[in-house]
Amino acid sequence: xxxxxxxxxxxxxxxxxxxxxxxxxxxxxxxxxxxxxxxxxxxxxxxxxxxxxxxxxxxxxxxxxxxxxxxxxxxxxxxxxxxxxxxxxxxxxxxxxxxxxxxxxxxxxxxxxxxxxxxxxxxxxxxxxxxxxxxxxxxxxxxxxxxxxxxxxxxxxxxxxxxxxxxxxxxxxxxxxxxxxxxxxxxxxxxxxxxxxxxxxxxxxxxxxxxxxxxxxxxxxxxxxxxxxxxxxxxxxxxxxxxxxxxxxxxxxxxxxxxxxxxxxxxxxxxxxxxxxxxxxxxxxxxxxxxxxxxxxxxxxxxxxxxxxxxxxxxxxxxxxxxxxxxxxxxxxxxxxxxxxxxxxxxxxxxxxxxxxxxxxxxxxxxxxxxxxxxxxxxxxxxxxxxxxxxxxxxxxxxxxxxxxxxxxxxxxxxxxxxxxxxxxxxxxxxxxxxxxxxxxxxxxxxxxxxxxxxxxxxxxxxxxxxxxxxxxxxxxxxxxxxxxxxxxxxxxxxxxxxxxxxxxxxxxxxxxxxxxxxxxxxxxxxxxxxxxxxxxxxxxxxxxxxxxxxxxxxxxxxxxxxxxxxxxxxxxxxxxxxxxxxxxxxxxxxxxxxxxxxxxxxxxxxxxxxxxxxxxxxxxxxxxxxxxxxxxxxxxxxxxxxxxxxxxxxxxxxxxxxxxxxxxxxxxxxxxxxxxxxxxxxxxxxxxxxxxxxxxxxxxxxxxxxxxxxxxxxxxxxxxxxxxxxxxxxxxxxxxxxxxxxxxxx
Amino acid sequence: xxxxxxxxxxxxxxxxxxxxxxxxxxxxxxxxxxxxxxxxxxxxxxxxxxxxxxxxxxxxxxxxxxxxxxxxxxxxxxxxxxxxxxxxxxxxxxxxxxxxxxxxxxxxxxxxxxxxxxxxxxxxxxxxxxxxxxxxxxxxxxxxxxxxxxxxxxxxxxxxxxxxxxxxxxxxxxxxxxxxxxxxxxxxxxxxxxxxxxxxxxxxxxxxxxxxxxxxxxxxxxxxxxxxxxxxxxxxxxxxxx
Numbered sequence: 001x002x003x004x005x006x007x008x009x010x011x012x013x014x015x016x017x018x019x020x021x022x023x024x025x026x027x028x029x030x031x032x033x034x035x036x037x038x039x040x041x042x043x044x045x046x047x048x049x050x051x052x053x054x055x056x057x058x059x060x061x062x063x064x065x066x067x068x069x070x071x072x073x074x075x076x077x078x079x080x081x082x083x084x085x086x087x088x089x090x091x092x093x094x095x096x097x098x099x100x101x102x103x104x105x106x107x108x109x110x111x112x113x114x115x116x117x118x119x120x121x122x123x124x125x126x127x128x129x130x131x132x133x134x135x136x137x138x139x140x141x142x143x144x145x146x147x148x149x150x151x152x153x154x155x156x157x158x159x160x161x162x163x164x165x166x167x168x169x170x171x172x173x174x175x176x177x178x179x180x181x182x183x184x185x186x187x188x189x190x191x192x193x194x195x196x197x198x199x200x201x202x203x204x205x206x207x208x209x210x211x212x213x214x215x216x217x218x219x220x221x222x223x224x225x226x227x228x229x230x231x232x233x234x235x236x237x238x239x240x241x242x243x244x245x246x247x248x249x250x251x252x253x254x255x256x257x258x259x260x261x262x263x264x265x266x267x268x269x270x271x272x273x274x275x276x277x278x279x280x281x282x283x284x285x286x287x288x289x290x291x292x293x294x295x296x297x298x299x300x301x302x303x304x305x306x307x308x309x310x311x312x313x314x315x316x317x318x319x320x321x322x323x324x325x326x327x328x329x330x331x332x333x334x335x336x337x338x339x340x341x342x343x344x345x346x347x348x349x350x351x352x353x354x355x356x357x358x359x360x361x362x363x364x365x366x367x368x369x370x371x372x373x374x375x376x377x378x379x380x381x382x383x384x385x386x387x388x389x390x391x392x393x394x395x396x397x398x399x400x401x402x403x404x405x406x407x408x409x410x411x412x413x414x415x416x417x418x419x420x421x422x423x424x425x426x427x428x429x430x431x432x433x434x435x436x437x438x439x440x441x442x443x444x445x446x447x448x449x450x451x452x453x454x455x456x457x458x459x460x461x462x463x464x465x466x467x468x469x470x471x472x473x474x475x476x477x478x479x480x481x482x483x484x485x486x487x488x489x490x491x492x493x494x495x496x497x498x499x500x501x502x503x504x505x506x507x508x509x510x511x512x513x514x515x516x517x518x519x520x521x522x523x524x525x526x527x528x529x530x531x532x533x534x535x536x537x538x539x540x541x542x543x544x545x546x547x548x549x550x551x552x553x554x555x556x557x558x559x560x561x562x563x564x565x566x567x568x569x570x571x572x573x574x575x576x577x578x579x580x581x582x583x584x585x586x587x588x589x590x591x592x593x594x595x596x597x598x599x600x601x602x603x604x605x606x607x608x609x610x611x612x613x614x615x616x617x618x619x620x621x622x623x624x625x626x627x628x629x630x631x632x633x634x635x636x637x638x639x640x641x642x643x644x645x646x647x648x649x650x651x652x653x654x655x656x657x658x659x660x661x662x663x664x665x666x667x668x669x670x671x672x673x674x675x676x677x678x679x680x681x682x683x684x685x686x687x688x689x690x691x692x693x694x695x696x697x698x699x700x701x702x703x704x705x706x707x708x709x710x711x712x713x714x715x716x717x718x719x720x721x722x723x724x725x726x727x728x729x730x731x732x733x734x735x736x737x738x739x740x741x742x743x744x745x746x747x
Numbered sequence: 748x749x750x751x752x753x754x755x756x757x758x759x760x761x762x763x764x765x766x767x768x769x770x771x772x773x774x775x776x777x778x779x780x781x782x783x784x785x786x787x788x789x790x791x792x793x794x795x796x797x798x799x800x801x802x803x804x805x806x807x808x809x810x811x812x813x814x815x816x817x818x819x820x821x822x823x824x825x826x827x828x829x830x831x832x833x834x835x836x837x838x839x840x841x842x843x844x845x846x847x848x849x850x851x852x853x854x855x856x857x858x859x860x861x862x863x864x865x866x867x868x869x870x871x872x873x874x875x876x877x878x879x880x881x882x883x884x885x886x887x888x889x890x891x892x893x894x895x896x897x898x899x900x901x902x903x904x905x906x907x908x909x910x911x912x913x914x915x916x917x918x919x920x921x922x923x924x925x926x927x928x929x930x931x932x933x934x935x936x937x938x939x940x941x942x943x944x945x946x947x948x949x950x951x952x953x954x955x956x957x958x959x960x961x962x963x964x965x966x967x968x969x970x971x972x973x974x975x976x977x978x979x980x981x982x983x984x985x986x987x988x989x
Contacts, residue, residue: 148856151856151857152857155798155857155859155888155890156757156759156798156801156802157759158759158760158797158798240801241798241801242756242757242798242800242801242802242803243801245756245757245759245798245801246756246757332780333756334756420859421856421858421859421860422856422857422858422859423857423859424857424859424888425859426859426886426888426950426953426959426960427759427760427763427796427888427953428762428763429763429766429767429952429953429955429956429959431959432958432959434960443958445766558958559958
């Protein structure tokens with residue numbers, strides 16, 4: 001049976017019958033094709049958050065430092081000296097699979113625009129990436145393409161990529177995750193909002209010309225992948241970092257002149273979302289004539305112009321009488337700001353084409369009044385079984401030194417130098433802590449302060465317990481900035497999940513958001529915005545639920561930023577926090593047994609908060625000389641990483657843990673108990689550190705000393721690992737390179 | 748003393764050069780727009796790093812047609828000190844102010860990391876405060892820094908002592924391993940025959956403060972200050988990072 005034309009049209013536009021009825025009720029008539037297109041993108045999951053919004057509103061978003069919460073192009077927090085840190089994270093997952101280089105590049109371009117439209121000068125980028133196994137040629141190609149795309153865009157525009165995280169798991173093979181974080185600095189009293197107001201004010205278009213690229217990109221990002229996804233390649237846009245560099249400089253120059261009412265970039269859903277959202281935020285209407293929009297292709301229809309996702313374009317509302325000033329600045333940068341319409345009072349988006357109205361829609365029906373779904377949820381069938389872990393059933397574990405070597409060479413654990421070497425991480429001369437040395441730290445010029453930045457998530461933990469796993473992601477990201485000496489002051493989230501129409505996925509999502517909210521409240525960490533990416537599935541198989549958290553930490557004295565690596569021989573090494581037999585969801589289980597199983601580590605948020613306060617205080621007083629948190633690979637890998645790069649070895653007594661006898665060494669060395677950090681202090685200040693920890697109610701144990709050329713670890717006086725540092729470091733630092741050497745043969 | 752920092756569309760190390768001159772060196776610096784035709788009263792000119800015009804053609808290939816380039820050529824011809832850093836070096840090559848060309852890095856990837864370079868010539872305005880053979884630890888950040896020139900050009904450059912910087916080990920050995928990008932003869936930087944125009948791929952402006960990982964680049968800015976003001980100039984503020 002052939003479906004009727006309306007059904008076909010709705011399917012092409014990703015709209016349901018019910019949603020179509022809602023459009024008919026709102027308009028009181030049949031929509032035009034342009035209107036249907038507009039509804040389609042604005043009501044897409046990507047733009048409307050229709051499945052996620054009921055959950056997102058439970059997150060904590062306020063606090064004394066919050067200058068801008070969710071709902072704008074980016075969030076902003078007060079960092080003193082009259083300055084604001086403006087930041088956000090966003091995903092570009094679907095385009096990056098279809099076309100890795102351009103998908104990732106335009107993801108970088110998009111998040112940078114979100115930051116500078118707020119009036120902030122972008123000064124740092126980070127990224128959180130997920131891929132399948134590097135043993136697969138397809139994955140290597142995707143991985144290399146994404147990294148090159150991020151580098152190509154970020155390097156050219158001159159914003160340093162100062163940190164990030166990369167993990168590998170088979171679930172991402174057909175659906176990599178590319179989440180990009182950007183941070184900028186603005187004068188707190190000069191933050192610019194994306195609202196249109198003042199009837200008669202001119203609406204200007206500036207930037208690249210509009211083409212047919214990216215039409216329905218937002219709709220594509222709201223559907224699963226299948227074997228026809230490659231056909232969607234035309235829906236991926238092509239980035240032009242040079243154009244964006246000009247836009248960035250010109251916009252920042254215009255913003256200094258007080259001529260703008262509001263500005264928004266044309267990201268997902270392009271001209272449609274920018275014009276409707278600016279109108280809706282300002283309680284106004286926007287009328288534009290798309291015939292005036294600069295076009296680089298001939299014969300474009302209003303539908304195509306409204307839905308194009310061509311990159312590097314901005315929409316501005318200019319104060320009446322100031323138009324010439326704005327035009328002049330853009331001319332200086334060889335850009336042409338074009339007047340395409342004006343602000344009205346009727347609260348409608350009115351689109352004309354050579355004067356004839358082709359769409360007229362109440363703004364709020366596209367934004368605030370878009371459909372909201374409380375989708376059905378059910379605990380996933382896999383969960384109960386996956387949470388069971390019997391170590392005995394695994395048989396006798398491999399010897400600890402073998403495990404140690406395997407873990408160091410695991411791509412998730414190994415050095416990411418192959419990646420960050422391709423990123424310009426020093427441009428703008430603010431980077432105090434280089435990539436690979438812990439949280440990214442950038443100084444704030446003109447002040448004595450610096451900002452520590454981290455993006456984190458252990459998706460295995462989220463898969464095994466979404467509530468606990470999301471809490472652990474918050475704790476880890478905040479702990480990482482605290483290790484650098486940064487007081488966590490704000491966060492942004494990027495929630496990457498599967499198809500929300502599957503109740504099991506929706507359950508993962510809801511529990512993760514709940515956990516994230518609870519952890520943020522306990523750590524006093526407001527979430528000022530972010531991004532939701534659903535439908536991360538290929539052929540019905542979802543990625544591990546991956547709620548990534550980006551945290552901004554404030555370091556009062558930039559000279560006191562702390563790095564991961566040991567600083568001097570003879571320094572005393574302490575473990576803050578305590579380990580248990582916690583191998584659930586660990587890198588050990590994954591690498592040595594191919595398992596994602598068990599329960600994630602227990603997290604006590606009160607202890608976590610105390611630990612983070614201690615780290616910040618210890619860094620501020622100059623007591624802590626290095627700090628590195630225990631994550632994938634456990635304490636043994638953490639200690640090894642503390643030795644790398646500066647080249648000082650260690651001899652340490654690893655505290656024993658109780659539990660399964662045959663796994664006692666494995667659990668002590670490679671267990672991933674939460675809220676643990678390895679710090680080093682000068683030998684004559686160890687007592688001071690212990691006293692400070694005691695007052696903070698944080699367990700602290702002296703476990704060893706920095707020095708020598710080996711990594712020597714004991715448990716109960718027995719040597720369990722005794723490796724030349726150079727061998728361990730070589731294994732760790734070249735593991736990813738080895739996948740890209742010529743003649744690489746898959747194992 | 749006054750520095751002019753030339754801003755091409757796509758320059759992105761312009762602010763860094765300005766910051767190093769003003770806040771670390773304690774001198775004055777001003778941006779000069781590529782459409783300008785005058786360098787004003789500048790004592791020295793910096794062509795900063797970046798991606799002028801996006802570098803979509805060849806690096807520096809379009810920038811050399813900028814109106815300001817004529818003023819730079821005149822300034823250089825009169826003996827004024829001119830330094831091109833990274834993309835600025837590429838522009839100088841394209842403009843014919845220095846000989847040779849850049850190929851893509853041997854790795855065919857962008858590379859950002861600290862490297863060692865040996866100062867081989869100290870009779871240029873940008874190296875005169877260096878010790879002969881001094882090894883500097885400087886960052887590189889480029890995709891096309893693989894210097895090439897015809898063998899006869901290289902021979903002439905060597906013979907006329909125009910190779911100012913060479914990639915070396917920390918101990919100053921110009922080995923193949925110490926060469927990050929495949930540059931012929933490990934060449935990291937050059938000067939013209941008159942020795943007042945210098946170009947190099949590493950970024951001295953990113954290495955002026957220990958907080959950033961190296962302060963080895965500062966000596967190059969001190970050099971030009973000495974060249975203009977004579978020895979014993981006011982360098983008292985050089986250690987104030989902010």
